[in-house]
Amino acid sequence: MEPFLAVVVGGLFAAGLYMILRRSIVKLLIGLVLLSNAANLVIFVTAGLHRGVPPLVPEGASAPLHTVADPLPQALVLTAIVISFGVLAFAMALVHRTHAMVKTDDINDLTSTDS
Amino acid sequence: MLIAVLSGFVLAVAAPWVRQYTGRYSGWVIGLLPAGLTAYFASHIPLIAAGETLRVVHPWVPGLDIQLSFYMDGLSLLFALLISGIGTFIFIYAGSYMNKRPDLGRFYVYLLMFMASMLGLVLADNLIALFVFWELTSVSSYLLIGIDHKSETARKSALQALLVTAGGGLALLAGFILLAAAGGSFEISELLSRGDVVREHGLYLGILILVLIGCFTKSAQVPFHFWLPSAMAAPTPVSAYLHSATMVKAGVFLLARLFPVLSGTLVWSVVVPLFGAATMLTGIILAMRQTDLKLILAYTTVAALGTLTLMLGIGTELAVKAAIVFLVVHSLYKGALFLVAGSVDHGTGTRDITVLGGHAKALPITFAAAALAGLSMAGIPPLLGFLGKEMLYEAAAHADWLFYAVLFTLAVVISGMLHVAVAAIVSLRPFIGQGQDTPVTPHEAPFAMWLGPLTLASLGLVFGLLPAMAGDALLVPAMGAVYGVPIDYQLTLWHGFNWILMLSLLTLLAGVFVYRSRERIRARLTDADPWINRGPEYGYFRALDFLNWGAQWQTRFFQNGYLGNYLRILIASTVVLVGGTFLLKDNLSLAWQSGSGMRFYEVVVAVLMLAAAILAVERPSRLSSIAALGITGYSVALIYVLFSAPDLALTQILVETLTVLLFVLIFYRLPRFQTLSPPSARRRDALFAVSMGGLVTVLMLAAMDARIAVPISEYHIAASEPLAFGRNIVNVILVDFRALDTLGEIVVLVLAAVGVYALMKLYPPKSEGQ
Incomplete structure (x- = not known):
């Protein structure tokens, strides 16, 4: 499954980058979401995929009884999901404010610090 | 000998205060140091005249075979005496000549630094130490020539001297490294007896050319002679010192020093x-x-x-x-x-x-x-x-x-x-x-x-x-x-x-x-002026102009203020450099085969995810685009569910819901999608995006087989329950093993929240005309 998902993630990356390259400032936000999802999947998929073995220790045991999925990439991705949400919220507020102030949604109009 | 060399630097720090407290006698007071140094060096005359040499070694960077070593023989003693002896008179003279100037204290600082660097240069035994002192003389002479920093001529001359001599210094460094490679030592005292080895070595010609460039720039040989007369912008005592015993003699000194070798x-x-x-x-x-x-x-x-x-x-x-x-x-x-x-x-x-x-x-x-x-x-x-x-x-x-x-x-x-x-x-x-x-x-x-x-x-x-x-x-x-x-x-x-x-x-x-x-x-x-004006100095200014022009051109090209341009340059260089490395290295294997096999429903989820992403890109209306985006996010959550990551799935679902809500809430305040770029630009961007996406796929496939050590998570799995008393290992990692990361994450969230609040709620008071 990993090679197949690698191709899908590559597609997500391409989609996100394409949106970030657009001049419409709103599309940039959509690209940002796609990119963060893709980046999270890169970490998750490259670490190797395992079905039905979540990294949990059964009650009464001191360690999992069988091989479990690697918990470290999961912890990293968890942090990344939350942070990318924070970044997205900030970017949205920024775009909103920018649009309110300079009345344009074309990034190419934003080439100087003075409007 | 170390103290003798470094004393100038030490006194340099205190010079402005000496100047303040001794007033018009400051030149005499500071002159005591070079006078003392002259006496110190003169006391070595009998020893050296008897044919002895003196070598003192202090460890500096032992790992690289670099020592702060000093070597005194007839040549270095002669130079040391000239530097400290003439220096004495220069300080006394300057104290009177520049007595009225408010920057005399600063002047002493530079001049003492300069004298000390020069002493270090002539006494150094290690090539690298010599080079360091060599560049120190360039830097301190730059400060001395440009001491009238309000005058444009002074600044220009100082920069000219610095560029020419420090530029030559770079060649010299390369020459020194080759010389050490050929002669098998960084110590001049050892190289002096290995002249035959160096001269027979294949690198000899390279060494000679590089060292000569260094010496010729420093000692103002044709065609680098122009910086020396320009350096006349310095106060007269500096010129006297620079010209008689120091700086420009450094190049000649080095020629003489390496004479037995080269x-x-x-x-x-x-x-x-x-x-x-x-x-x-x-x-x-x-x-x-x-x-x-x-x-x-x-x-x-x-x-x-x-x-x-x-x-x-x-x-x-x-x-x-x-x-x-x-x-x-x-x-x-x-x-x-x-x-x-x-x-x-x-x-x-x-x-x-x-x-x-x-x-x-x-x-x-x-x-x-x-x-x-x-x-x-x-x-x-x-x-x-x-x-x-x-x-x-x-x-x-x-x-x-x-x-x-x-x-x-x-x-x-x-x-x-x-x-x-x-x-x-x-x-x-x-x-x-x-x-x-x-x-x-x-x-x-x-x-x-x-x-x-x-x-x-x-x-x-x-x-x-x-x-x-x-x-x-x-x-x-x-x-x-x-x-x-x-x-x-x-x-x-x-x-x-x-x-x-x-x-x-x-x-x-x-x-x-x-x-x-x-x-x-x-x-x-x-x-003959028109002819002379076309000389090497003209070439120097043309080269400087060309450099500035080149810098402007490349700044305009790479940083033209358009976001898309920056991104395309980043993407293109990443694809070319990383992708190029892949093509050149043939021992990297791509993990097209994998052990986990493919299940039908997994493929459906993955295809759904990609299809929704493509929809999100190409839908012309905002709402459908956001809906497609939501589908992608939930599909990602499903992937997490299917592959043993329940915590991730939970977080992803929560965040995705919030994201969609946020988008819907804020988007009706934002303009509708517009098609701003022409089709050709869209095709170009698509090419950039797809090539980068392809590179990511290749990187992932290469990375999967690349593990070379036991993952640290095995420790996490084993220690989670006994040490941290938690049975959800991912949670334990987040709040225990890597708690500091999580703290950082919380800080980021708080900052983002403050930022969002500020952007939404705080508006500057309306100024006139708005």
Whole structure:
């Protein structure tokens, strides 16, 4: 499954980058979401995929009884999901404010610090 | 010896306070340090004269075989004495000359740093240490030349000196590293005995060229001579110091230092003397063209440096002897004459030789110093200069090949002739005959300002009368150190009636003739100005312009202010560099096969995810785009569910819901989607995006097989319950093993929240016109 998902993630990356390259400032936000999802999947998929073995220790045991999925990439991705949400919220507020102030949604109009 | 070298740096730190508390005697107080150093170095004369050498080693970067080691033999001792001895008079002089200037304290700092760096340079045994001191002299001379930082000329000249000498310094560093590779050691004292190995080595030519570039830039050889006259922007004491004993002599010093290692080959004997002769003639001819005392002297320094290079290039025993004697001759008269120029400037308010004249009565002591130094410069017996000139002629006449012997004899005689004329111009013209009115009523310089020039000039006379005094103790050991084998030699003023003496007389007569027709020669040379202005300095400015133009062009190209442009450059360089590495490295395997197999429902989820992402990209309406985006996010959550990551799935679902809500809430305040780019731009961007996506796929496939160590998570799995008392290992990692990361994450969220609040709620008070 990993090679197949690698191709899908590559597609997500391409989609996100394409949106970030657009001049419409709103599309940039959509690209940002796609990119963060893709980046999270890169970490998750490259670490190797395992079905039905979540990294949990059964009650009464001191360690999992069988091989479990690697918990470290999961912890990293968890942090990344939350942070990318924070970044997205900030970017949205920024775009909103920018649009309110300079009345344009074309990034190419934003080439100087003075409007 | 370490303390001796570093004391200058230490005092430099305190110099401004010394200046403050000692007032007009500051020059005398600070002069105590170089005076003490002179005494310290002089105490080594008997040891060195007996043929011993001294080596002190302090560990510095032992891992790289770099030591802070010092080595004292005849050559380094001679230079150390010149630096500290002349330095003493320079400090005393400067304390008086610049007494009124508020930046005198700062000036002392730079000058002390400069002196200490110079001492380090001549005493260093390790090539890297030498290089560090070498660059320190460049930096401190930059500060000294640019001390009038409000003047554009000063800044420009300082930068010019820095760029030329530090640029050459880079070549020198490369040369040193090659030299150490070829000779097997960074220590000069060891390399000195391995000259044969270095000369036979395949890297010899590279070493020689790089080292010569370093020496020639520092010692202002053609075509790098232009920075030296520009450096006249510095106050006179600095010029006197820079020209007589330090800075520009550093290049010559290094040539002499490495003489036993690098000289003796055909390339050396052919190339080095040619540069020297060209520099000698260029310098002395251009000196005839100037009317400013300091500029005349600056060009004669260029000529003197050329002479020294010529002698070292000829490389016979005679030539080495001549080089050492002439080095001392030049240091003494040049130091004195520069200080005289400063005193004349101080006493009359001008340095223009077409205005000056007849001031011998007003400045008697300065005139005495000038006359003595001038006689030495002209090479008139019984001064040391006479001896120096005789030796130059003899050495040139005995060059290895007949052609070179004729060529160089001619060159030194012409140069000697012009030297006579220039000596008369700078040391007689201001004092005798008739002059015009000067801006200041002529008056003699104070004691502190004639002590130095008079002492230095008198030394030329004393050494001339008693050549053995300086010769046996100082000069002969230095000659031996340069030549590589001890030299037994007796310096005498009188070489007997021979054809060299005839040549000397001829020079003198011709010199007087040139002096008498100096106005006509100057006019002729001024006619050649357009041609001279196209010289190397013009090339320097063109190169600088080109550099600026290139920097502007590439800034405009890479940073033109358009976000898309930046991204495309980033993407393209990543794809080319990383992808290129993949193509070049053939031992990377891609994990197209994988153990986990494919299940139908997993494929459906993955395809759904990609399809939704494509929909989100191409939908023209905002709402459908956001809906598609939501589908992608939930599909990602499903992937997490399917592959054993329940916590991730939970978080992803929560965040995705919030994201969609946020988008819907905020988007109706934002403009509708617009199609702003033309189709061609969209196709171009698609190409960039797809190539980057492809690269990510390839990277993932390569990374999957690349694990080379036991993952740290095995420890996490084993330790989760026993150590952290938690059974959800992912949670334990987040709040326990990597708790600091999580703290950072919380900080980021708080900052984002504050930022969002500020952007949404706070508006600046409306200003006029809005």
